Amino acid sequence: VIDRDLHDRAIVIDALQASNWDRELLEDFKAGGITCVQVTIGIGIHIWDDARATLNLVAKWRRLFEEYADLIVPCTSGDDIRAAKAAGKTAIILGLQNATLYEDDVELVRVFADLGIRCVQLTYNIPTLLGGSCYEPDAGLTRFGRNVVTEMNRWGVIADLSHVGEKTGLDTINFSARPVAVTHGNPWSWFNHPRNKSDELLKALASRGGMLGLAPYAHLVGEGVTLDVFCRMVAYAADLMGVEHVGIGSDLCEKLDQQGLMDARMGRWTIEPEYGAGTAAKPGWLPFPDFYKRSADFPNLTAGLLAHGFSEADVLAIVGGNWLRFFDDGLRPA
Amino acid sequence: VIDRDLHDRAIVIDALQASNWDRELLEDFKAGGITCVQVTIGIGIHIWDDARATLNLVAKWRRLFEEYADLIVPCTSGDDIRAAKAAGKTAIILGLQNATLYEDDVELVRVFADLGIRCVQLTYNIPTLLGGSCYEPDAGLTRFGRNVVTEMNRWGVIADLSHVGEKTGLDTINFSARPVAVTHGNPWSWFNHPRNKSDELLKALASRGGMLGLAPYAHLVGEGVTLDVFCRMVAYAADLMGVEHVGIGSDLCEKLDQQGLMDARMGRWTIEPEYGAGTAAKPGWLPFPDFYKRSADFPNLTAGLLAHGFSEADVLAIVGGNWLRFFDDGLRPA
Numbered sequence: 001v002i003d004r005d006l007h008d009r010a011i012v013i014d015a016l017q018a019s020n021w022d023r024e025l026l027e028d029f030k031a032g033g034i035t036c037v038q039v040t041i042g043i044g045i046h047i048w049d050d051a052r053a054t055l056n057l058v059a060k061w062r063r064l065f066e067e068y069a070d071l072i073v074p075c076t077s078g079d080d081i082r083a084a085k086a087a088g089k090t091a092i093i094l095g096l097q098n099a100t101l102y103e104d105d106v107e108l109v110r111v112f113a114d115l116g117i118r119c120v121q122l123t124y125n126i127p128t129l130l131g132g133s134c135y136e137p138d139a140g141l142t143r144f145g146r147n148v149v150t151e152m153n154r155w156g157v158i159a160d161l162s163h164v165g166e167k168t169g170l171d172t173i174n175f176s177a178r179p180v181a182v183t184h185g186n187p188w189s190w191f192n193h194p195r196n197k198s199d200e201l202l203k204a205l206a207s208r209g210g211m212l213g214l215a216p217y218a219h220l221v222g223e224g225v226t227l228d229v230f231c232r233m234v235a236y237a238a239d240l241m242g243v244e245h246v247g248i249g250s251d252l253c254e255k256l257d258q259q260g261l262m263d264a265r266m267g268r269w270t271i272e273p274e275y276g277a278g279t280a281a282k283p284g285w286l287p288f289p290d291f292y293k294r295s296a297d298f299p300n301l302t303a304g305l306l307a308h309g310f311s312e313a314d315v316l317a318i319v320g321g322n323w324l325r326f327f328d329d330g331l332r333p334a
Numbered sequence: 335v336i337d338r339d340l341h342d343r344a345i346v347i348d349a350l351q352a353s354n355w356d357r358e359l360l361e362d363f364k365a366g367g368i369t370c371v372q373v374t375i376g377i378g379i380h381i382w383d384d385a386r387a388t389l390n391l392v393a394k395w396r397r398l399f400e401e402y403a404d405l406i407v408p409c410t411s412g413d414d415i416r417a418a419k420a421a422g423k424t425a426i427i428l429g430l431q432n433a434t435l436y437e438d439d440v441e442l443v444r445v446f447a448d449l450g451i452r453c454v455q456l457t458y459n460i461p462t463l464l465g466g467s468c469y470e471p472d473a474g475l476t477r478f479g480r481n482v483v484t485e486m487n488r489w490g491v492i493a494d495l496s497h498v499g500e501k502t503g504l505d506t507i508n509f510s511a512r513p514v515a516v517t518h519g520n521p522w523s524w525f526n527h528p529r530n531k532s533d534e535l536l537k538a539l540a541s542r543g544g545m546l547g548l549a550p551y552a553h554l555v556g557e558g559v560t561l562d563v564f565c566r567m568v569a570y571a572a573d574l575m576g577v578e579h580v581g582i583g584s585d586l587c588e589k590l591d592q593q594g595l596m597d598a599r600m601g602r603w604t605i606e607p608e609y610g611a612g613t614a615a616k617p618g619w620l621p622f623p624d625f626y627k628r629s630a631d632f633p634n635l636t637a638g639l640l641a642h643g644f645s646e647a648d649v650l651a652i653v654g655g656n657w658l659r660f661f662d663d664g665l666r667p668a
Binding site for chain 1: 603
């Protein structure tokens with residue numbers, strides 16, 4: 001069928017997954033024809049990890065790259081993504097959903113870039129030394145935050161704004177010398193949730209060359225979302241930002257238990273429970289929609305976008321071409 | 335003379351010093367008739383220290399208390415201050431000018447309180463996970479900050495707002511179940527500097543039972559300030575807040591070099607120089623005024639306040655009685 005053929009030709013990129021990977025999940029990358037994934041290398045309590053703990057996570061991924069060399073390769077450039085496509089493997093960008101690895105030390109950006117950490121979210125669910133999160137008042141990018149973003153620009157590290165507050169997000173878009181990303185999130189005007197992004201921010205992001213990775217994560221798009229509705233949201237975002245600024249960032253979280261979810265949300269900063277993107281009424285994992293329950297399902301997205309009426313060129317851009325262009329530039333040291 | 339007699343009878347408290355103590359400086363406490371000092375146990379790069387490093391600072395002070403047992407005693411209550419007065423020694427409250435010792439772990443408040451850390455500034459010169467500093471935009475006390483202040487209230491740890499931003503300061507004053515302090519600072523309306531405090535904040539602080547420690551630190555009160563002008567500032571603050579809410583917090587920094595000052599201001603968060611309370615034009619230490627160059631000079635303050643026209647009762651309150659009342663309550667676990 002035409003869509004699978006198109007899918008097989010495409011460079012396919014999922015700009016954020018946060019699973020507890022094993023061989024089965026890495027084989028799913030191949031089954032789904034996924035050329036590149038930005039992986040959250042620390043999840044659960046490790047989202048709060050410091051420089052020392054992050055060194056251990058880097059070591060763990062060194063082992064995974066050795067053990068699963070038939071399936072995955074490390075990625076620090078757009079060319080690594082093209083090479084992975086040619087080799088039938090998946091290029092892995094190592095990332096973190098928090099900037100705590102840098103602690104209070106601006107010079108660690110360079111050191112961790114050398115170790116392959118090339119995408120870092122400025123905050124998770126609470127403020128960091130860099131700026132505010134989307135869940136509480138936000139005074140914007142701090143002086144330390146500006147220093148860190150300057151170093152990220154220099155060493156080819158993507159600044160991820162997904163969980164970041166509105167003011168810090170806008171400040172970063174305007175301050176950064178290079179395009180930045182919301183790797184996993186949706187337009188707030190399409191689905192009202194504090195983790196989703198305002199039209200103002202998304203337009204500013206696009207105007208500065210940035211990217212939005214649309215997420216089929218139930219808390220951010222609604223439970224039981226259909227493929228048709230998801231593709232309409234993609235079209236909505238493309239109308240808002242320009243089709244060249246949208247891609248996929250699924251936020252797929254596989255093989256993680258409820259305890260891991262609460263650890264990630266609460267860290268050590270609270271004794272009372274906190275629910276992050278969830279609520280007390282819905283504290284647990286919500287199922288991913290039927291069309292993207294696992295990486296092997298990615299061809300459904302390609303087919304859905306074609307069925308929605310996107311041109312083949314636009315589908316190729318959305319499923320990976322846009323992210324490839326973004327990573328070609330953004331991962332390159334200045 | 336009457337003033338030295340009054341001074342010798344007084345409970346005398348300096349609510350913040352940040353020196354590099356040795357026997358000579360501890361003997362100066364005795365020479366100055368100082369009953370209690372809140373000491374910044376980490377200075378220089380150690381202001382940025384984490385839990386692990388703070389354990390080492392605690393151990394260092396354990397040694398100092400042993401080595402100089404003829405001069406100093408550890409203090410975790412108002413009664414410890416009274417006992418020090420009776421023994422002719424100086425009671426030492428261990429404090430830190432940053433909340434980084436707690437890292438992201440709200441339960442560390444209790445643990446460090448057990449170890450004797452009973453006064454913690456919520457931020458130094460850049461934002462922390464708890465809130466904003468006075469040197470950049472400030473969105474207020476964070477959710478983690480509220481959790482930490484709740485624990486500080488519970489375990490008898492003073493929240494110090496001296497370097498904290500206006501919004502975080504006001505939020506903390508209003509949120510805290512117990513009085514809080516600006517241990518070292520002056521009214522902004524008397525001397526315009528970002529480290530000094532607005533009338534609104536000082537009035538709110540007093541209305542909730544808090545304390546201001548007035549500081550003869552040149553950056554915060556002007557170079558070459560005379561004893562007469564300093565005492566007029568004390569009277570100004572007393573008129574603003576009520577005389578029962580003002581005391582002394584000298585910010586005396588002895589035996590520290592220029593490198594230590596720049597380390598404290600810059601930590602690891604910037605590569606370009608930052609000057610904190612100073613400026614590029616005046617990057618170094620400014621001399622303390624002649625009337626308070628060292629702890630042994632404290633009797634000059636007592637004499638100056640009497641000469642200004644304060645009653646003996648008010649002088650006793652300002653030089654230590656107010657802080658004693660505040661510490662009686664504030665250091666007691668709930």
